[in-house]
Amino acid sequence: xxxxxxxxxxSQATEVVPIKPKNFDLDEYKAYTEEQDKKCATFWKxxxxxxxxxxxxxxxxxxxxxxDMKLSLENQLGALKKSMLFKADVPNFLEPWYGxxxxxxxxxxxxxxxxxxxxAIKPKFQSIDEVLEYQPVExxxxxxxxxxxxxxxxxxxxxxxxxxxxxxxxxSPLNMAGHLLPLSQFFMDMMMEPDKVVKLLDILADLxxxxxxxxxxxxxxxxxxxxxxxxxxxxxxxxxMSDDNIxxxxxxxxxxxxxxxxxxxxxxxxxxxxxxxxxxxEWTDAVLSLKGLLMADGAFSPETDPGAITNLEAFHKFxxxxxxxxxxxxxxxxxxxxxxxxxxxPGMKLVVVTYCSTPEEQEKAYDMIHEICV
Numbered sequence: 001x002x003x004x005x006x007x008x009x010x011s012q013a014t015e016v017v018p019i020k021p022k023n024f025d026l027d028e029y030k031a032y033t034e035e036q037d038k039k040c041a042t043f044w045k046x047x048x049x050x051x052x053x054x055x056x057x058x059x060x061x062x063x064x065x066x067x068d069m070k071l072s073l074e075n076q077l078g079a080l081k082k083s084m085l086f087k088a089d090v091p092n093f094l095e096p097w098y099g100x101x102x103x104x105x106x107x108x109x110x111x112x113x114x115x116x117x118x119x120a121i122k123p124k125f126q127s128i129d130e131v132l133e134y135q136p137v138e139x140x141x142x143x144x145x146x147x148x149x150x151x152x153x154x155x156x157x158x159x160x161x162x163x164x165x166x167x168x169x170x171x172s173p174l175n176m177a178g179h180l181l182p183l184s185q186f187f188m189d190m191m192m193e194p195d196k197v198v199k200l201l202d203i204l205a206d207l208x209x210x211x212x213x214x215x216x217x218x219x220x221x222x223x224x225x226x227x228x229x230x231x232x233x234x235x236x237x238x239x240x241m242s243d244d245n246i247x248x249x250x251x252x253x254x255x256x257x258x259x260x261x262x263x264x265x266x267x268x269x270x271x272x273x274x275x276x277x278x279x280x281x282e283w284t285d286a287v288l289s290l291k292g293l294l295m296a297d298g299a300f301s302p303e304t305d306p307g308a309i310t311n312l313e314a315f316h317k318f319x320x321x322x323x324x325x326x327x328x329x330x331x332x333x334x335x336x337x338x339x340x341x342x343x344x345x346p347g348m349k350l351v352v353v354t355y356c357s358t359p360e361e362q363e364k365a366y367d368m369i370h371e372i373c374v
Contacts, residue, residue: 013059016078021158024077030162036091040233050373051089053231063118069151086362090231093164093224096151104179105142139211166227172243173204173261205261226273231351237270238294251286278307281314295324303330312342319347328353
């Protein structure tokens with residue numbers, strides 16, 4: 001099995017030919033998604049089963065290209081067109097992504113743009129008391145918030161609501177805290193000032209909810225659930241939540257301090273959908289304990305993530321829970337076969353996310369996955 005290639009700008013990306021909105025056949029893609037969504041609806045209602053998603057992630061859209069909404073849309077429309085060539089059960093969707101500092105903008109922070117790179121955020125506070133004393137503003141009134149909403153409006157105008165669109169990347173309050181405070185200080189506060197930490201995470205949750213509701217209002221019936229980074233469908237529910245800093249605290253600390261704010265943010269969209277980069281196998285019990293959990297995501301091959309999950313068998317705990325496991329597997333057919341055989345047990349609800357390079361390879365992977373997961 002190949003190792004992670006650190007020479008790639010994005011191991012999960014696919015090269016596409018950009019398409020201008022006026023040249024994209026909206027009705028063709030709408031008909032395609034409607035057929036795919038029938039399979040998605042059946043899967044979502046079932047007690048167990050498998051669907052295959054060939055993700056079309058465009059590297060530029062998650063780096064310097066996210067600054068240009070027109071370029072981002074053209075790249076993503078090219079990805080949607082290309083995705084139709086690959087045998088799959090779940091359609092691709094548009095992501096008005098702009099970076100992970102959305103909540104920090106409410107605290108007067110803004111992006112640092114280095115040429116050729118994604119936007120970055122530097123924490124502006126040195127203590128949790130400083131953060132709690134600061135009066136945050138509505139995200140929709142910040143530079144970052146306004147740009148995100150303008151991007152959504154542009155996407156919706158150019159696609160006439162005929163293409164699924166997700167919210168921008170939703171970070172958990174635990175992740176958001178690292179955009180405001182140095183993490184070393186924040187984790188010290190978790191031990192020394194736990195009440196203040198819980199208070200901060202709750203405030204961040206309220207800011208997130210307010211901004212998410214504004215996005216949902218603009219996207220309407222085209223909303224793809226759970227959104228950014230996950231296989232998604234208008235027929236599904238839940239809000240995708242990046243919670244990578246879970247790996248820096250114990251499962252018990254996560255449930256005590258961080259989980260309530262995640263549950264609060266996701267409740268009105270159906271429940272939490274969890275993501276963490278890296279190997280979170282030892283946190284599976286904590287994640288499965290999230291109230292209303294609908295789905296969880298992980299990297300299940302070395303080519304997907306340099307710290308990919310190695311104990312795949314730990315995820316057999318998802319069987320017979322009704323909770324979906326979104327398994328990203330970058331690699332060739334042999335890798336996909338090996339990892340799916342290790343992951344699958346009867347009673348699971350499994351989404352296998354593939355990155356096959358050709359439609360022919362994808363068809364073989366698709367058929368093989370459905371043969372394994374019976």
